[in-house]
Amino acid sequence: MASKVTERALNLIKSMPRVALNNIKPLPHTSFTKKTDRRGNRKKKGRGDKGQGARGTWDPLGYEGGQNPLIDTSPRERYYAQYAVRRQYPPVSLLELQRLVDLNRLDTSKPIDITSICNTGLFNFDVSKNHFGVNLTDEGCDQFAAKINLEVQWTSELVIAAIEKNGGTITTRYYDPPCLAALYDPLAFFKKGQPIPKCKLPPQDALAYYSDPNFRGYLADPEQILEAREKLAQKYGYKLPDLTGDPVKEMLLMRKDPLQIFYGLEPGWIVNLKDKCVLKPKDEDYLKYYNTSY
Amino acid sequence: MSSNKAYRSATKRRKQRERGCIIGTRRKPTTQCYTGQGLAYSPPVTVTVTGSHLVDHSMGGRGVGNLRHLICSSMPHRSLPTFYPLSPHSCPQVLPFTQLCTQARNAVRSSNVSEVLHRKDVHQLSRSFSALKMKACDPQNNDRLSKCSFHTSPMSLTTPELKEWREHRVIDRFYRLPWGAWIRTQGGRKKGLYKKVPRHRWQLQQHIFCNYHQNKLLDKLVTSKWKEPKYFVDSPYEPYHQRTNSYWQPNRKKFYP
16 A cells, blocks of 8 residues: 555646656756856957957958969969850759659640749759750660650750650750740749740850751751651661651640740730630731741 | 069059959058959940841741741841840950950959940940049048958958959859869960970869869859859860769769659
8 A cells, every 4th residue: 555645746746747848957067058158358359369360450362471372373264254145054864854754743645845844843943044944964864764745955865865765756945035934934924914925046056956957956857857866766776666656646746836935825925814814916016026036 | 673673563563453453462552543443333334236146047947837937137226135145246346345444344244144335335434434433532432442442351341242343363263163172274384385395284284173272262252153053065074063982072863762
């Protein structure tokens, strides 16, 4: 039989709340508390005795005591020549693309372009930093096994081979910065209420690339592209799948007009999200402007 | 000999001042030596470009889909949005202006878009530059000058603005690899080659790394814009953007289950 004292003690413990972080504290003198009382050394403000530290007369960065500094002695080299004008293409690998398809983040039954890749939320680019789209790299080209209609901004021959081997198609397409900004976030763009811009032609140094059938440029001759497909299959040693009897042939051959940005929407149209309608221009001048490229 | 030495050091100082890049001078600043300070930003200019450098040729084949005819028309003096990439070769008028004054060169270098100036704007700016130069000597501007003075600029007062004014000295000579290293070229690689052994000549042509402390210094001298990764295609430095066989900076690929 427990005595009254022990009974009382046990009842007390039972009535107490559960032991938790908010009702315990460490043993005294287990943690070190820094002395915050600085009333002692007020005179030097924590700057020590004399010298540059106390007087704030530091030598400028890069100064080497009068000796010619590294910043002066190194020869000048145009590493960053034209950095502000040159285009940048943030990379996306084929492996990443395969994963996005496997995890159902990308719908292979529809054409995949830069908007679809950005809508996954795993890829971002910044137009203000001279990013001009997606650069598809060849990492994971051996494991790639998706049949897609892809539209990117820059790619290499090996990537094209990997995609065409699996029965898909790929085009390289140029977008100018205002169009790219609209493509990055179409919802935000439609909320602005601005007409869809027409896409300008690529600059002179990019024109050769986007007119080249070997890179599947959107300005290249379609017959030359078919020839290039066959040549590439011979080069890399795979059999080119025949798309004539393919059930998704229509989807694989969907291409945008050189002035067009969004599938199914033409330049000049205004998408009204609130009233859920699309406004199209009727004026001749507007139609002429939005249907011609200068 | 002493007068010759004094003359050489004076010319050296004058040239440094003109370049706008004095560091660590022990003498007190005079009122005339800060022409390059605080004036790095030219007044806003209109950007006018002739349309001749735009696409002016007919296209051959087209992609699958509705084809539209290209109308090539030269449109003189059409104003373009500032983010449209301009070819620097299209407008040679930039050269005389940048040769005029240091701060113009600095402004053009530090701006994101290469600003193209029409001929009449050049005269306007040169006039405004001389007006600003007179202003710099004004005793009322002493406060601004003392803040921008090079000879005593404590590390704690290095603002991002000051960094931007000076970072061209680093960017002109060094290249930053994304993993924190900086590379540079060697001096003397083009001089006196006749007296150098082939091996020596080859060695001098190599681009070399800076050491740990130099890397830290150069990172401090430069704004974060230069530390962001750049995604140029066909860059000769791309193989060096990732380290190999490094214990401290392993090149870990993204894991896919």
